[in-house]
Amino acid sequence: MIPDDAQSRYFTENPTPKALSKHEALVREFVEYHTSTDPERRVALVTSGGTTVPLENQTVRFIDNFSAGTRGATSAEYFLREGYAVIFLHRQYSLLPYSRHYSHSTNCFLDFMDDSGEGGNVVVRQEYQEKMRRVLEEYQYAKRNRLLLLLPFTTITEYLFELRSLATCLQPLHSRALFYLAAAVSDFFIPRDRMEEHKIQSSNVQDGKKTGDGKQLLINLDPVPKFLTTLVSQWAPEGSMIVSFKLETDPSLLVSKAEQALHKYGHDLVIGNLLTTRKWEVVFITKDGEERWVRVPKAKRSRSVSGIEELVGMADKNKRLDEEVDLNG
Numbered sequence: 001m002i003p004d005d006a007q008s009r010y011f012t013e014n015p016t017p018k019a020l021s022k023h024e025a026l027v028r029e030f031v032e033y034h035t036s037t038d039p040e041r042r043v044a045l046v047t048s049g050g051t052t053v054p055l056e057n058q059t060v061r062f063i064d065n066f067s068a069g070t071r072g073a074t075s076a077e078y079f080l081r082e083g084y085a086v087i088f089l090h091r092q093y094s095l096l097p098y099s100r101h102y103s104h105s106t107n108c109f110l111d112f113m114d115d116s117g118e119g120g121n122v123v124v125r126q127e128y129q130e131k132m133r134r135v136l137e138e139y140q141y142a143k144r145n146r147l148l149l150l151l152p153f154t155t156i157t158e159y160l161f162e163l164r165s166l167a168t169c170l171q172p173l174h175s176r177a178l179f180y181l182a183a184a185v186s187d188f189f190i191p192r193d194r195m196e197e198h199k200i201q202s203s204n205v206q207d208g209k210k211t212g213d214g215k216q217l218l219i220n221l222d223p224v225p226k227f228l229t230t231l232v233s234q235w236a237p238e239g240s241m242i243v244s245f246k247l248e249t250d251p252s253l254l255v256s257k258a259e260q261a262l263h264k265y266g267h268d269l270v271i272g273n274l275l276t277t278r279k280w281e282v283v284f285i286t287k288d289g290e291e292r293w294v295r296v297p298k299a300k301r302s303r304s305v306s307g308i309e310e311l312v313g314m315a316d317k318n319k320r321l322d323e324e325v326d327l328n329g
Ligand code: PAZ
Pocket: 049, 066, 067, 068, 069, 070, 071, 072, 181, 182, 183, 184, 185, 245, 246, 247, 248, 273, 278
């Protein structure tokens, strides 16, 4: 399929991210390394966190979204546990696999420690020992075996350039590549030719319509071209598996929107979730027309550390989704 005009223009009119060639080289090397050390190794490209929409070229202000990268970082750990090598394309400073247990949390990381060690040495507090040892072991295993590659992005444009290039770099993997697109990607952006170069000055904003002398900052956003079709038909290796997410806030739209996305883009799976319940329930919309809900039972919601990704992993492995997961939770 030939990319439409809007897509071609997007990549010619927006600047190539500075880090792109470095990231491509890292991914090629990662793919080569894993293909030569274990030809059976599957590789997941996990995208995570939100994309920004800059308002100025020399960016002082930008539009952002809520995503902290919990889904992506948590899922990446489960992919690693299942034997995948993971390329983690994430919003800079969002949650990362393993460190997510101790960063961005309500506790400061120093609260996990005290100086009760021999001679006043700083040690991990007793109540955190067991979990930290487990997390540390998994982290060190991933590091030793070069299983996790962290690549940051910030803007919507960086994200799309990265996705296109990295998908192409995964071509040698054929069906051993998996795309898990959990990033919250902006649907709107300001085209380059309409973007201010410098910080928008409050004195320059247009006269407001509401009040005679009031000023309003009016921003015109264009829709971001839909790239999933091209990812499926051109960028991604043939035979690879592509999983996308659909976020909604209106429960009555979730399933139909997720179904529409699956039909429109023709990939393998859409996982739907609602903003307010995303940590506790998701719906799988599969190619065979099935709608499968996975829910963390109510009693486990407040103390669940791993969240719903753990149940999805269990359910998937045992192929007993409905028995494993409390659907009335
Ligand atoms: O990062 P997070 O864990 O807070 O949120 C995850 C999520 C809701 C961004 C993800 O599950 C998702 O739905 N991503 C796709 C969003 C979209 O429709 O663009």
